[in-house]
Amino acid sequence: MTTATLTQTDVNTIVQGFARKKIFAFAVPGVILLYLLYAAVSFDVMGVVQRARMDNAAILLSDFWSYKTHVTRDNRNGEVTVAIEGENKGTYPAGMLPDWVTIEGGVTRVDLGDGHLVTYDDAGARYVVPGYGTVDIKPEGGKLTLTAPQPLPEWINASDNRVTTTTDAGRFTYTRSKVETFKYQPGWELFFFTLDSPFYGKGFGDLVALSLWGDRVNPAMPNIEAIAVDIWTNRMWRHGDVVWAIFETILMAFLGTMGAAIIALPLAFVAAANFMPLSGIRFACRRVFDFIRGVDGLIWTIILSRAFGPGPMTGALAILITDTGSFGKTFSEALENIDEKQVEGLKSTGANALLRARFGVIPQVTPVLLSQVLYFLESNTRSATVIGAIVGGGIGLLLTQAIITQKDWEEVAYYMTLIVLMVMAMDTLSGWLRKKLIKGDS
Amino acid sequence: MSDIAYRQTSDSVPPLTATGSAYLEMVRRKRMYGGLLLVVFVALMASGFSLAEHRNAGGFLNGLPNVFAFPSEVLAEGWEKRANLPGLIWEHVPSLIETINIAAVSTLLGALMAMSLSLLATRGLARWPRAIPLFRRTMDGLRAIPEIVIALVLIYILGGGPIPAVIAISLHTGGALGKLFSEVAENADLKPIEGLASVGATWGQRMWLGVIPQVAPNWMSYGLLRFEINVRASAILGFVGEGGIGHDLKLAMQWGQGRYDKVVAIFLLLFLTIVLIDRLSGYFRNRLVKGH
Numbered sequence: 175m176t177t178a179t180l181t182q183t184d185v186n187t188i189v190q191g192f193a194r195k196k197i198f199a200f201a202v203p204g205v206i207l208l209y210l211l212y213a214a215v216s217f218d219v220m221g222v223v224q225r226a227r228m229d230n231a232a233i234l235l236s237d238f239w240s241y242k243t244h245v246t247r248d249n250r251n252g253e254v255t256v257a258i259e260g261e262n263k264g265t266y267p268a269g270m271l272p273d274w275v276t277i278e279g280g281v282t283r284v285d286l287g288d289g290h291l292v293t294y295d296d297a298g299a300r301y302v303v304p305g306y307g308t309v310d311i312k313p314e315g316g317k318l319t320l321t322a323p324q325p326l327p328e329w330i331n332a333s334d335n336r337v338t339t340t341t342d343a344g345r346f347t348y349t350r351s352k353v354e355t356f357k358y359q360p361g362w363e364l365f366f367f368t369l370d371s372p373f374y375g376k377g378f379g380d381l382v383a384l385s386l387w388g389d390r391v392n393p394a395m396p397n398i399e400a401i402a403v404d405i406w407t408n409r410m411w412r413h414g415d416v417v418w419a420i421f422e423t424i425l426m427a428f429l430g431t432m433g434a435a436i437i438a439l440p441l442a443f444v445a446a447a448n449f450m451p452l453s454g455i456r457f458a459c460r461r462v463f464d465f466i467r468g469v470d471g472l473i474w475t476i477i478l479s480r481a482f483g484p485g486p487m488t489g490a491l492a493i494l495i496t497d498t499g500s501f502g503k504t505f506s507e508a509l510e511n512i513d514e515k516q517v518e519g520l521k522s523t524g525a526n527a528l529l530r531a532r533f534g535v536i537p538q539v540t541p542v543l544l545s546q547v548l549y550f551l552e553s554n555t556r557s558a559t560v561i562g563a564i565v566g567g568g569i570g571l572l573l574t575q576a577i578i579t580q581k582d583w584e585e586v587a588y589y590m591t592l593i594v595l596m597v598m599a600m601d602t603l604s605g606w607l608r609k610k611l612i613k614g615d616s
Numbered sequence: 617m618s619d620i621a622y623r624q625t626s627d628s629v630p631p632l633t634a635t636g637s638a639y640l641e642m643v644r645r646k647r648m649y650g651g652l653l654l655v656v657f658v659a660l661m662a663s664g665f666s667l668a669e670h671r672n673a674g675g676f677l678n679g680l681p682n683v684f685a686f687p688s689e690v691l692a693e694g695w696e697k698r699a700n701l702p703g704l705i706w707e708h709v710p711s712l713i714e715t716i717n718i719a720a721v722s723t724l725l726g727a728l729m730a731m732s733l734s735l736l737a738t739r740g741l742a743r744w745p746r747a748i749p750l751f752r753r754t755m756d757g758l759r760a761i762p763e764i765v766i767a768l769v770l771i772y773i774l775g776g777g778p779i780p781a782v783i784a785i786s787l788h789t790g791g792a793l794g795k796l797f798s799e800v801a802e803n804a805d806l807k808p809i810e811g812l813a814s815v816g817a818t819w820g821q822r823m824w825l826g827v828i829p830q831v832a833p834n835w836m837s838y839g840l841l842r843f844e845i846n847v848r849a850s851a852i853l854g855f856v857g858e859g860g861i862g863h864d865l866k867l868a869m870q871w872g873q874g875r876y877d878k879v880v881a882i883f884l885l886l887f888l889t890i891v892l893i894d895r896l897s898g899y900f901r902n903r904l905v906k907g908h
Contacts, residue, residue, distance in 0.1 A: 206724060213721045216714075222779045231773045422671065429664050432657075468891040472852045472862065473883060476869065480686040482679035485672030487665075556762045563764060563856050567671075570764070574856070577768045590765050597760040 237583035241363045242344075245275055245284050245355045247294050249313070254282050254294070258363050259584075263409045266369055274357065284355050286343040292355045299353045301339055301346045309339050311348045318348060362584055364410040371404040411588065416572065420596055422486040423568035426561065427554040427600070430493025435547045438498050442505030443531065449509065460506070466499030471557065475564050484566030492561055493554050501546070508542045509535065541612045548604040555600040559593055569593055693873070694880030704881035708864055712885055714778060715860035718853075719846040722782045726789025726846075727839045730755075733790060734797035735823050741801060741809070743819050755798075758791025763849055767857050776858035784853065785846050793842055800834045801827060833904045840897040840904075847893055851886060861886060 180188075244260040247253070256275055258264030271277065274285040284292040289304035298312035307323040309330065317334045331338040339346040345356040367374040372391045373381060384391065385398035392400045406414045443449045445459040466474075475492040482488040517534040525533070562570025569589060576585040669676050694701065736742050737751035763784040770780035808826040817825070854862020861882060868878040 210721065210724065213717055216717065217721075217778045217782065219779065222774050222777060226774050228773075234769065234772065422668075425664055425668055429661065429668060432661060464891065464894075468887050468894065469883075470848055470851065470886060470890055472848070472855055472865075473886065476865075477687055478683070481674070481682040482676065483673030485668070485674070487668040487672035487676055488674075490665075490668050491676075556760075559762045560764045560852055560856065564852075566673075573765065574768065577772065580772065586769065590761070590769075593762060593765060594757070594760045597762070598756065601756070601760065 234583050234586075236358065238587040240358050240360045241584060242356045242358050243272065243363075245282070245292075245357070247282060247299075247353050249350065249352055252280065258369075258410075259581075261410070263368065264364060270369065284357070286341075286355070286357050288343055290341065290343040292344075292346055294353055299346075299348055303339070303341060309337075309346070311337050311353075313350060316350070318350065362411075362588070364408070366405050366408065368404075368408055368410050373401055373404055411585070416569070416589070416592065419562075419567075419569040419572050420592060422489075423558045423562055423570065424555060424596065424600070426486050426489035426493060426558040426568060427551060429490035430558070431497060431547060431551045431554050433490070433494040434497035434501050434550075435543070437494070438501035438505055439543070441498075441502050442509055445502060445506040446509035448512075448514070449531075459502075463499045463502040463506075466495060467503065471496040471561070472564075475561055479565040484571075486562075486567045488565040489558055489561045489567050492565065493557065497550055497554070500550070504546055505539075505543060508539045508546075512538045544611055545608050548608050552597075552600050552604040555597055569596070689873075690876045690879055690883075693876035697877040700877050701881050701884070704878055705885055708861060708882055708885055711854075711861045711864050712889060715850050715854060715862065716847060716889070718778050718781050718785065718850040718860055719843060722785035722789055722850070723839060723843040723846050725782070725786040726842070727793055727835075729786065729790035730793035730797050731828075731835075733794040734801055735827065737794070738798045738801045740806060741804070741823065741827060755791045755794040758787050759795065760791075761788065763788050763853060764856055767853050771857050778859040781850055781853045781857060781859055785849055788849075789842055789846060793838060796838045797831070797835055800831045800838075804830045837901040837904045840901050844893055844897045847890065 241259060244255075244257050246255050246257070246260070248255075254277055256266040256271055266272070274287070276283045280296050282294040284294075286292060289302070291300075291302040293300045293302075298310065300311070301309040303309065306327070308321075310321040312319045312321075318332075318337055320330075320332050320337055322330065326332065329340050331340075335350060337348045344358060347354045364374075367376075373384070376384070381401060385396075385401060388397055390400075391397055395403070408414075441459060441463075445456055445463065447456065450456040450459075471492060474495045475489075478492050478495070479488050482491065512535055516538065517530050520530045520534045558568060559570040559573070562568030563574045564570075569592065573586065573589045573593070576582045576589060665676075733751055733755055736744070737748050737755065739745070739748065742748050742751075763781075766784035766787060767780045770783055774780055804827050808830070809822050812822045812826045850860055851862045851865075854860035854864075855866050856862075865879070865882045865886075868875050868882060871878070
């Protein structure tokens with residue numbers, strides 16, 4: 175039996191090694207923590223937390239799953255309008271009212287549900303809140319007089335010019351110029367048909383019946399076509415425009431990725447050491463790739479949108495140029511890693527350079543290149559959303575426009591859902607194609 | 617029995633000529649499919665480009681001469697005022713640092729998120745094996761949401777500044793890195809984990825001492841690659857939203873002619889930074905994966 179002996183120096187090395195590791199194990203998380211602390215200070219996290227507009231967050235969240243209807247009376251001429259989201263496009267036409275609003279003579283009754291009742295009449299307006307009492311407002315001598323059980327709860331905000339009552343059922347605001355009630359209801363109203371469509375308010379069964387054997391609502395076309403046209407041209411949700419925008423975004427990604435691959439493939443041969451004996455040209459080609467990648471998509475996008483104006487072509491070209499650099503680099507690396515034996519074999523049969531490339535190289539690198547291209551196609555669908563926001567095309571443009579208005583949050587939610595679905599669909603498609611084309615189980 | 621078997625094999629061995637023609641037939645079919653695919657692809661590209669051209673504000677051929685008009689205008693003015701450039705570059709270094717900080721913090725936070733998500737979503741390592749699909753779908757979801765969507769919504773709630781960008785990029789990074797991390801962790805050797813389990817280590821200890829040391833080099837390499845991507849993303853988010861060098865670039869662009877020296881300075885700064893980070897991350901990734 176042999177015995178291993180440790181000299182003092184060995185022991186010292188081992189102990190030192192452990193000590194170093196120990197320090198390292200604590201130092202790395204420590205440094206990361208310190209850096210994050212520095213970042214928190216320099217980004218002013220505390221300030222942001224204080225300034226955060228949680229009321230905005232609440233508006234956003236409630237818009238995601240509900241909509242509100244405004245019942246507004248102009249106090250100067252007594253005219254009452256009922257409009258979904260208070261928008262012109264969502265205004266109920268004359269003679270059409272939701273079943274919770276009644277107008278008789280000069281009296282308007284709004285039933286907010288659960289016993290919450292709002293009445294507008296010539297004297298002013300009243301809001302009956304169950305469990306509390308009646309909030310009564312009368313304009314008197316250019317001021318608003320509020321009569322309500324005292325003390326006023328904090329959900330009533332009253333001044334001489336404006337009284338706002340906010341409950342779970344809705345919101346009631348009285349100013350000198352108008353009185354307005356908001357009723358919140360779940361869902362995305364008018365998603366399929368706007369109020370001016372003859373199909374508004376019909377259930378799914380009715381629509382199926384109408385399209386299959388009902389009489390023509392619009393004599394010019396069959397019902398099923400009229401239904402499709404009304405959905406496609408819906409002014410509130412603009413489904414037609416949205417579908418086009420999604421298509422434009424995918425188009426940008428597709429054209430950009432494929433175009434870049436087509437341009438980069440021959441250039442990659444020039445940049446690969448085993449195909450380009452002249453090192454000067456090779457070097458120049460590689461520097462061009464580096465330059466294109468270094469300038470970055472953002473700057474290319476800006477330059478191109480100056481030249482071509484807004485639209486999908488600009489976005490496609492921006493993706494094309496940026497990705498030519500990335501593809502050139504990865505393709506030439508793939509070409510340098512091929513097995514030379516097959517090329518040699520072709521050489522021995524007297525094949526020229528083009529034939530050697532076609533039959534000796536391309537079959538070897540195709541799986542690598544294809545999987546790269548498909549991966550980029552998927553990630554470019556995401557980039558095309560951002561590029562669309564900069565160049566002005568596709569769903570990115572619609573999304574930024576909807577966000578800038580700061581009120582159409584239900585549209586923002588709709589676009590976000592569509593974008594996520596689009597990216598996931600492209601992800602699945604590219605994964606499926608990769609499996610089909612590369613593993614070759616056709 | 618043996619007769620039948622014999623006859624069967626003798627029938628099923630085709631003459632050599634048949635093999636040859638079958639092979640040629642296969643090649644022909646393959647070429648036909650390849651040709652068809654190529655025709656479809658070319659048609660798709662051509663119709664796609666013509667459609668994109670049709671829906672674009674300015675035409676491709678009309679715009680082509682202008683491609684160099686804007687850069688040359690900018691460069692000419694930048695060259696004219698080249699004396700200002702060093703000062704302008706220096707002036708924008710703080711916002712460049714902000715952009716890099718956004719990228720670094722979100723890469724760190726995203727990587728931390730990806731670490732836990734990927735370990736929870738890897739077969740053989742997961743804390744709750746039944747919840748693996750849940751964590752996988754979470755990562756898919758995080759990956760699918762483009763940064764700009766989250767950033768713009770958060771700007772509305774949190775106001776301007778770098779925080780919305782950090783949150784947006786970290787969430788996306790968490791999903792993207794989580795997938796890659798989990799692929800690496802799948803190949804980890806399970807023996808150290810079994811050893812740790814036998815001495816009564818908790819799940820956290822098993823992961824920290826048994827898995828992390830094995831996967832750390834590959835994870836770091838992916839993290840560096842992601843950092844590179846995130847620097848670009850944070851510049852773009854600055855341009856669309858707020859904060860960092862992207863925002864400065866947007867302001868300088870809006871100013872237009874007369875301030876193009878500023879644009880040149882920012883272009884230069886951005887270009888040099890991206891190339892430098894590209895090089896550094898490439899160097900370190902090589903060292904990490906190939907070992908020195």
